Amino acid sequence: MLNRLAKLSAKGFLAITCLFFADVQKAFAEEALISSITELAAPVADGAREPFLSTTRDGRVLMSWTEPEGNGFAVKTAIADASGWSTPQTVVQGNDLFVNWADFPSVIALSGETLAAHWLQINGDASYQYDVKIALSEDEGKTWGTPFIPHDDRSQREHGFVTLLPGQGSEFTAIWLDGRNYDTYGSQDDAANAMQLRARFVAADGVMADDTLLDERTCTCCQTSAVVTDLGTVLAVYRDRSSSDIRDISIVRKTQDGWSEPTSVAVDGWHIEGCPINGPAIDSNGGQTVVAWFTAAGDVPKVKVAFSDDDGVSFGAPLEIDNGAPSGRVDVLQQASGPPLVTWVEQTPQGETVLICAVDAKSGCTHPSIIGVSPTGRTVGFPRMALGNDGVFIAWTEPSRKARTHPEGGTVVRTILARLGER
Structure with missing residues (x-):
């Protein structure tokens, strides 16, 4: 089945996708959660990849992505509502951008028409030597100010896996993995040789607070995620790394008293000597906080979800929501x-698939449904979601048949709009 699907024409692939859309609409209709799914033509060029989504203050959805331009790459952004995407704007372009399938740029909305974007810029000759760069736009991405680096460290080490978290106005917090003490080629048995989790608050006038250490030993290359709760608490989740290479999910909280010490969201006990490149995700609304993550403890891959009703202080027993692979x-x-919506990637007989499910805190995921499939054997990357006025926008990287701009074959960014039904 898989080999036959891999040889399908683009027309055949589209037909399969439409069937999957029909299946997911039927499944969600039973739950009265999502009433329809609409394909939105993304305003991207051949070779576009690594989309990121966020929501503006007025309920539109921002997307950033990377695409080839000239002899290098460009980071671009656009804004969408139910009518489709706006004309894309260029955040930065150059031949010194660090472009990676797992460590990718983002853009968020602040107050008014102010946006903040981050990207990664090469600072050395080795494979993983790059800095975080941040820039602001006061006209929704048409023009961008002078970029700045949020980390004090200027060594030729890895700095990335950034989360930009907007505040109430035009202030925001940057959270990232910092390699100032991590030598990729050094002894991995040395507990001091480790990536760190750091954060920095940037005020509305651009003044930066201290570069703050949150955890001195983390996994080397898993995405971070953060949210501000209804009570104003900042919650940041990430994959931790013990001295014995247990890499489970931890959380730190920022209240009026400052940042907390790290605590575990759940104890999986996943022992793995290399980074799995698989970070957690967190969101919070209406007094409920939810964290989703991947683990392969005991060599059994699982997607788990845990809930908190006390502002992220503690979490209930995790639920397993995947289909087995x-x-x-x-x-x-x-x-x-x-209920929260969770997306993840799973291997199926049809190929690599993007699944979505509404997860109940008691019963878990009852109707997992496929919203995208890649039968080519190449990855869909890291699908992202954002909630807008018109529904849930979902974006991911999808393999295409145009191989000019990508060493493993062509890519394109795909976006859909899932409209929420009446409950």
Whole structure:
């Protein structure tokens, strides 16, 4: 079955996708959760990849992505509502951008028409030597100010896996993995040789607070995720790394008293000597916080979800929601009322698939449904979600048949709009 699907024409692939859309609409109709799914033509060029989604203050959805331009790459952004995507704007372009399938740029909305974007810029000759760069736009991406680096460290080490978290106004917090003490080629048995989790608050006038250490030993290359709760608490989740290479999910909280010490979301006990490149996701709304993540403890891959009703202080026993062969790469969206939506990637007889499910805190995932499939054997990357006025926007990288701009074959960014039904 898989070999036959891999040889399908683009027309045949589209037909299969339409069938999957019909299946997911039928499944969600039973739950009265999602009433329809619409394909939105993404305003991207051949070779586009690594989309990221966020929501503006007025309920539109921002997307950033990377695509080839000239002899290098460009980071671009666009804004969508139910009518489709706006004309894309270029955030930065150059031949010194660090482009990676797992460590990718983002853009968020602040107050008014102010946007903040981050990207990664090469700072040395080795494979993983790059800095985080951040820039602001005051006209929704048409023009961008002078970029700055949030980390004090200027060594030729890895700095990335960034989360930009908007505040109430034009202030925001940057959270990232920092390699100032991590030598990729050094002894991995040295507990001091480790990536760190760091954060920095950037005020509305651009003044930066201290570069703050949150955890001195983390996994080397898993995405971070963060949210501000209804009570104003900042919650950041990430994959930790013990001295014995247990790589489970931890959380830190920022209240009026400052940042907390790291605590575990759940104890999986996943022992793995290399980074799994598989970070957690967190969201919070209506007094409920939810974290989703991937683990392969005991060599059994699982996607798990845990809930907190005390502002992230503690979490209940995790629920397993996958269908038995997950690759992880999760995202989560907590609705103001109703269950959270979780997306993840799973291997199926049809190929690598993007699944979505509404997860109940008691019964878990009852109707997992496929919203995308890649029968080519190449990856869909890290699907992202954002909730807008018109529904849930979902984006992912999809393999295409145009191989000019990608060493493993062509890519394109795919976006859909899932409209929420009446509950």
